[in-house]
Amino acid sequence: MTKRISTPLDEETLAELKAGDKVLLSGSVYTARDAAHERLIKLLEAGEELPIEIEGAVIYYVGPAPAKPGYVIGPAGPTTSYRMDPYTPQLLDAGLKGMIGKGSRSREVRDLLQKHKAVYFGAVGGAAALISSSIKESEVVAYEDLGTEAIRRLKVEDFPLMVVDDIYGDDLYEQGVEKYRIKQEV
Amino acid sequence: MRQVDVSTIRDEVARLSQETNYYLDEEILAAFEEGREEDESPAARAVFEQLLENARIAAEEQVPMCQDTGTAVVFLELGQEVELVGGYLEDAINEGVSRGYTEGYLRKSIVEGPADKRKNTGDNTPAVIHTRIVPGDQVKITLAPKGGGSENMSRIQMMKPADGLEGIKDFVVETVVEAGPNPCPPVIVGVGIGGNFEKAALLAKEALLEPISDDNKNSEMPELEREILEEINKSGVGPQGFGGRTTALGVNIKTYPCHIASLPVAVNINCHAARHQSVTL
Numbered sequence: 185m186t187k188r189i190s191t192p193l194d195e196e197t198l199a200e201l202k203a204g205d206k207v208l209l210s211g212s213v214y215t216a217r218d219a220a221h222e223r224l225i226k227l228l229e230a231g232e233e234l235p236i237e238i239e240g241a242v243i244y245y246v247g248p249a250p251a252k253p254g255y256v257i258g259p260a261g262p263t264t265s266y267r268m269d270p271y272t273p274q275l276l277d278a279g280l281k282g283m284i285g286k287g288s289r290s291r292e293v294r295d296l297l298q299k300h301k302a303v304y305f306g307a308v309g310g311a312a313a314l315i316s317s318s319i320k321e322s323e324v325v326a327y328e329d330l331g332t333e334a335i336r337r338l339k340v341e342d343f344p345l346m347v348v349d350d351i352y353g354d355d356l357y358e359q360g361v362e363k364y365r366i367k368q369e370v
Numbered sequence: 371m372r373q374v375d376v377s378t379i380r381d382e383v384a385r386l387s388q389e390t391n392y393y394l395d396e397e398i399l400a401a402f403e404e405g406r407e408e409d410e411s412p413a414a415r416a417v418f419e420q421l422l423e424n425a426r427i428a429a430e431e432q433v434p435m436c437q438d439t440g441t442a443v444v445f446l447e448l449g450q451e452v453e454l455v456g457g458y459l460e461d462a463i464n465e466g467v468s469r470g471y472t473e474g475y476l477r478k479s480i481v482e483g484p485a486d487k488r489k490n491t492g493d494n495t496p497a498v499i500h501t502r503i504v505p506g507d508q509v510k511i512t513l514a515p516k517g518g519g520s521e522n523m524s525r526i527q528m529m530k531p532a533d534g535l536e537g538i539k540d541f542v543v544e545t546v547v548e549a550g551p552n553p554c555p556p557v558i559v560g561v562g563i564g565g566n567f568e569k570a571a572l573l574a575k576e577a578l579l580e581p582i583s584d585d586n587k588n589s590e591m592p593e594l595e596r597e598i599l600e601e602i603n604k605s606g607v608g609p610q611g612f613g614g615r616t617t618a619l620g621v622n623i624k625t626y627p628c629h630i631a632s633l634p635v636a637v638n639i640n641c642h643a644a645r646h647q648s649v650t651l
Contacts, residue, residue, distance in 0.1 A: 204413075206416075219488070246437065247437060247438075247477065247479075248437050248477070249433070249434050249437045249439060249475060249476060249477040250475045250476075250477065251475070252431075252433060252475045255433075258433065258434070258437065258475055258477070259428070259433055259434050259435070259436065259437045260437050261436055261437050261438075263438070263518075263519065264518075264519040264522065264552050264553075266552065286519070286551060286552070286554065286610065287519070287550070287551045287552035287611070288550055288551060288552065288611070306551070306610065306611075306612070308417055308420045308421070308424075308610055309436075309519065309551075309554035309610060309641065310421065310424070310435065310436045310554050310641055310642055310643045311420045311421060311423075311424040312424065312434065312435065312436045312437040312438075313424050313427040313428040313431070313433050313434070313435055314420055314423050314424040314427055316433075317427070330490075331478065331490055331492075332437075332477055332478070332479075332490075344420070346413070346610075346612060356611075356612060356613075357550060357551055357611045357612075357613075359613065360411070360413065360606065360607075360608060360611065360612045360613020360614070361550075361605065361606040361607055361608075361611070361613055362606070362613075363411075363606065363613050364410075364411055364606035364608055364613045364614055364615060365604065365605060365606030366604040366606070
């Protein structure tokens with residue numbers, strides 16, 4: 185079964201999501217990857233205002249390819265998430281409720297997701313051309329100088345995702361491997 | 371001496387930069403189709419379905435299949451009877467990369483000052499260039515854009531000769547399985563055994579340029595490749611790490627003689643967007 189959800193993510197929606205659920209996400213998401221995260225954290229540490237509305241927000245770890253003429257955005261698949269782990273605790277403190285990427289999160293981030301009742305979604309890495317067809321609008325909202333790493337606000341419709349880490353502490357990667365691992369014969 | 375103008379090399383590099391990023395190899399597409407039909411995990415089949423649809427869109431619309439259009443890795447086999455004219459070879463290759471990535475709407479992913487400044491060079495140059503002088507009067511150019519996610523999960527180990535085949539097998543399987551979902555499985559695994567520290571890494575990269583299907587393969591160590599592939603696919607990691615039977619599509623091994631004291635082993639992981647194309651001038 186596929187669940188349709190929208191941003192901003194409220195408590196009720198987050199409570200319904202379980203690791204392994206297929207989701208179609210609509211609404212606004214912000215893009216940010218390595219360099220943008222570094223800048224956001226510097227602002228938080230200096231006690232300054234962020235250039236994004238972080239409360240209930242979803243951040244998509246992506247550095248899109250350039251848009252061809254007539255396109256809203258270029259191919260835009262997820263990048264590997266663990267590189268953003270060091271920055272994630274402060275963003276969760278600030279009100280972040282969802283992250284989209286690919287690959288495992290640290291133990292610390294997973295525990296904090298449970299504590300803050302936030303969710304980590306996986307998009308299909310390398311399905312960039314397909315994913316960009318669910319992005320309807322794209323606007324740079326901060327750090328234009330970073331090029332592909334700038335923060336964009338995307339309007340997405342039915343962005344296909346899987347729930348990887350839910351608010352209950354379950355993890356799709358662990359569950360999947362456990363289910364399909366062929367144990368060694370003793 | 372046959373003369374080859376480096377402007378021809380530049381133009382071919384520009385063309386290959388784009389085509390490798392738009393069009394996925396038939397062999398990989400066939401492996402996706404097999405996975406879509408045969409992987410027993412529904413999540414895995416759904417991933418293959420998305421990857422096939424993605425490849426179709428990329429080819430039809432001539433857009434890159436993945437937003438990470440990679441480091442431009444260029445392998446050049448330069449015939450020793452060729453005289454290059456019209457400029458410096460590496461400048462021509464970098465001009466080709468710059469033009470291909472700019473005009474082809476490919477992402478520029480290269481930063482200079484890697485340890486501190488990390489400033490984007492703006493045109494995806496410089497390429498990583500490997501040139502070999504070979505017999506003959508031809509020039510073979512291979513372009514292999516390589517994504518960061520899978521490159522980051524690659525490893526090299528200077529093993530003991532006593533570690534032997536079992537040690538090699540364990541190291542390769544462990545590297546791929548511990549990488550889990552990060553390198554965008556289903557992956558292709560390039561293994562370099564022997565040589566020395568840098569030779570093993572280069573062999574592993576070269577192994578990724580080889581075909582993966584049994585029909586097309588010309589393996590040095592077919593049995594070890596099969597055993598490693600089987601072991602990796604028992605892990606359950608599956609496509610995207612969502613759980614399934616297809617964690618790797620292929621394992622390719624290349625070897626080179628090495629020092630009596632050494633057993634260097636390098637594992638270079640490629641994501642499913644296994645991009646490489648060649649042209650011979």
